[in-house]
Amino acid sequence: MAQKLYISTSPHIHCGDTIERNMRWVIWALMPALFASFFVFGRGALIVTATSVASCLFFEWFITRFLLKRKSTLGDLSAVITGILLAFNLPSNMPLYMIVMGALVAIGVGKMAFGGLGNNPFNPALVGRVFLLISFPAKMTSWPVPAGLAASYIDAETGATPLNLIGQIAGGNTAAADQLPGLGELFMGNIGGCIGEVSALALLVGLAVLLLSKTITWHIPVSIISTVAVLTGIMWFVNPVLYVNPLYHLLSGGLLLGAIFMATDYVTSPMTPKGMVWYGIGIGLLTVIIRYFGSYPEGMSFAILIMNAVTPLINNWCKPKRFGEVEK
């Protein structure tokens, strides 16, 4: 025999899945949305995304190397995803220093402070985004209007997003309804907003990639989207003048981005199918409440962070159906 036999116990084979494989699929699934935003907002989208990814990688490397003194975890690609997702939640005219600060909070406070990938209770990208939202509210709530490839970066022209308008309508300013873009525009992404959230089409392509590669299951996105659709549908049915068509809710703001990429983050979402559905319903409910009754036009990030905090409880309550279990 050339070398010593291994004597670990069964199972002796592995399906070959790795953390990197799953992360790589998420990155691939995010690419359509990145392209879409490039065509909508021009080079600003690429500058912000590249800065965010680079600073996330740098902080992860710096913290593992000098503060934790561990082996580098850059290879697992999770910092790349955090970087992309953080950028996708920012307007395309964000100044660079703010992005770097956001990345520091996302990686440092959101992830590494808890012990790195796998131990963080909150989605790191959202921690970064909410930090920026609270620190720089003006910058974070004025979104550039779509201006195509030629759009400038820092001094892009800004304007109201569909969500602002929906809020104004619900507040009684029904005249704002005339300014709402068409559903087709919303679907393709020719609207103002954060980098990653504008094109519903690109995000749905990403969802298909994630589902087909078996990176995620359908439970979380479907339950979030259907909860929002049902709730806003009921309100629209009750008062179509004040409350808009539920499709506007589904296609505008960060709902799809959140439902497909942020809420489905492995580490911070529940472990059982039943738990995932309850988690999705919770996010959908909170999003609608914040959008209509809160002071922020967008409620997705807060809804996800709140449900992240509830995830351990959901794991405790929602046990899978055991084999041979007799219903009591």
Place this chain on the structure above:
Amino acid sequence: MNTFKIGGVHPEPCKLTADRKTEILPVPKQAVFPLSQHIGAPAVPCVQKGDQVLVGTRIAEPGGYMSASIHSSVSGKVAKIDTVVDASGQRKPAIFIDVEGDEWEPSIDRSDKLVLQSTKSREEIIECIKNAGIVGMGGACFPTHVKLCPPKDFSIDTLIINAVECEPYLTADHRLLLEQADQIIIGIKVILKVLGVDRAVIGIEENKPDAIALMRSKTSMVSGIEVMPLKMKYPQGSEKQLIEAVTGRQVPPPPALPASVGCVVQNVGTVFAIYEAVMKNKPLIDRIVTVTGKGLSNPCNLKVRMGTPVSDLIEYAGGMPEDTGKLISGGPMMGRPLLDDTAPVCKGTSGVLLLPEAEAARKEERNCIRCAKCVQACPMGLEPYLLATASEQSDWECAEENWIMSCIECGCCQSTCPSRRPLLDWVRLAKNRVGGIIRARNAKN
């Protein structure tokens, strides 16, 4: 097509030897018979050093009700009663026999003639099975005579024949179905008679269309025996999963038996052994073993005498490749690692698998990323990530509350974990500890 409902995985089948006819391995120079080849009390030797034995001579008697006798598979002289490292990885007492010639006990019918009928009564058949030392040949090695006498308060309505062979690489049962179909059907009839049941279902996975077709044609004229093709999914060969796939019934958690849902499951290998014992008066002295592995030059199915060292099998299959990293007795999902190639073939050895180093070495373990893939894969509806963590922290209460004793150790969780965590290692430890706690509690009450 039927299958079980919860979880399951689809490992690469790798059935390298599916169309290799069973060959007969020559008798070894020395045969070694460990005294515990089954679940329950070890057998007690009834021969001494220097005794002459024939093929089929009983060399050890059952050590209790839950035990089985052991027969010599060779003729020769008892060299010593000593210890040997068997597939369990522990050093266990065993009988060593030096082979001289190949003399058989005269009572054994060695002809190829098919014996169709037997005049034996139910009790006589069970006695016959018990005397032949037959145990479950699928790998669990549960004494068959115990399994055929389920407690009286259960009414059995279905006999399920396990021909699923869901483990990758293994083809021993597949070959047996193809080569001994008539004998298996007679064996099934014998078991039906013992159980007093009139329905038997042969469960075969759909990746064996030739076996399904053959068994269908053979059973078309027999009433009460039905062939059921099953959708491929691991671990369908597990008793509980197979019962659910075939009948839709779920066996309640331990200590409930399959009999509590009216089913008895027997492996095809066991059925064939029962045929030989009842009709041919031949004790369990040989079995089909799949010798396989991607590096082997001649992977094959071999009819092997019990007690033959594994090294003989590997030599026959072309010798151990240089890059062998792991030697496994059984399949890659549930088989046991062998410490070296001197271990003898036992009643439960369904295969010998050689994995190359690159495939055998476990990858570096990482943090759990809570992807929930183990929860999705678990066929028992457990949460392996939680059980493993509880075990790591010695939190046996948490493990027990979360149904750890239901675990069937199929390995689905660990084989899907992207972080390569040794989930099943931890779960086994917790199962061991919680089992001890439960036994202590029961003993107190």
Place this chain on the structure above:
Amino acid sequence: MLVILTAVLALGVTALVLSLVLYFVKSRFKVEEDPRIGQILELLPSANCGGCGLPGCAAFAEACVKSDTMEGLKCSACRRDVMNRIAAIAGHEIELGVEKVAVVRCNGSCQNRPTLRSYDGAQRCAIAAMMNGGDTGCFYGCLGCGDCVSVCKFGAIKMDPETGLPVVDADKCTSCGNCVKACPRGIIEIRNRNKMDRRIYVSCVNKDKGPVARKACDVACIGCGKCVKACQFDAITLADNVAYIDFNKCRLCRKCVDECPQHSIVALNFPPRPSQVAETVEVDAQPVTEQTPVSE
């Protein structure tokens, strides 16, 4: 100015009211506790190791005060003088036994016991022991995953990277017995501490027959019985192919150490004998650890 004044006043009044409430509650619902419990607790190590058989140090302190004698109450983590003070606080007289220490009875270092296989499962001795015989030819010896290290509350056991064996720091060891319970192979034993911390013990628990044991490990006890014959005090017994030295009978004469052909009997903390000084130098040439036997 008025705003500041209002704020200070409001907070001050609130603080006053709340402190009054707290004072009232404390005096009204005061729990009378024996002050001796607190005093004893201060002496105890607060490691809650469970070595005394009670659930933690507080329970032990309470038991000391409540019981009439100190019989059966012994904090294994406390030295004799500390136990005396505890008994004095509780108002009892005590007779204390001999001081004890944990001893690792395996000398199967990498040099003495070649690894034949590699175990790459979960790194826990309990798991390795449950699954198979381990990665060497010896099925009784140390598995080297360090279960004993992780259960020691006092940091008294360390794995020696050189030998792959655990080493007990006798100064830190409190003989609480947690490592004994944790070791799946039953290698660690709590033995008497003698004068100058001298110890003689058989550093092997291999129950295999001589040839098998010798093949697996250079320093395995082969059950030859020479030490049994050499011992004048009937301290050594031979069972299951392995010798055992009863520490209550052993007089530390070191006859058995010289007699053992396998060097599996270890003598610790003895000064080198004049006739052997020359050879000890040779021993020193190898990486010497606490476990290295005094060799011939």
